[in-house]
């Protein structure tokens with residue numbers, strides 16, 4: 072499959088994807104993009120704006136995964152914000168812009184958008200798997216349960232949990248990058264669901 076992996080980070084969702092897929096990743100932080108390119112040398116890595124890229128290229132891939140930034144949706148920031156007096160922030164609507172675009176433009180071929188559990192009622196209903204919400208146009212299996220004690224977990228705990236070693240990369244705020252990762256087992260489970268969806272489209276003569 073040709074896969075578009077938007078807001079790639081260090082590729083938690085992509086970590087267990089088999090090597091025969093052709094993956095294009097988009098990440099705008101050059102340091103994180105460089106680490107991703109080193110971790111997944113066969114992927115094409117574009118250092119740029121994922122939101123803009125999706126608008127112009129949504130038709131060129133068999134499967135699209137998008138993980139837009141979660142800070143303005145996150146319960147943790149909202150509650151910490153109230154306690155610590157952070158300035159309030161509007162939820163970043165680019166999350167919903169992408170869902171609306173993909174719903175309209177990709178009714179058949181699979182896509183999934185991932186984000187955290189928001190501090191408000193989600194504006195479009197989604198499926199919850201562990202600590203994330205997923206919007207998709209295909210059925211998602213129950214993901215393997217994973218207990219992530221994110222508040223207390225330090226870099227070594229998170230690296231062990233996700234099976235990744237970032238020690239050689241000079242990434243600022245490495246702990247946050249690790250906390251942002253989708254559990255690799257969930258990324259694989261969703262890719263398998265997308266492949267099954269593609270097979271059923273092919274059987275029905277729709278792909």
Ligand SMILES: C[S@@+](CC[C@H](N)C(=O)[O-])C[C@H]1O[C@@H](n2cnc3c(N)ncnc32)[C@H](O)[C@@H]1O
Pocket residue numbers: 078079080081082083084085097098099100103119120121122138139140141251252253254
């Ligand atoms: C939630 S993290 C991605 C997690 C990733 N899916 C994983 O499982 O490891 C979001 C990433 O998007 C990047 N990012 C934020 N805004 C972006 C934009 N407009 N274009 C591309 N990347 C962006 C951030 O630097 C961050 O690495």
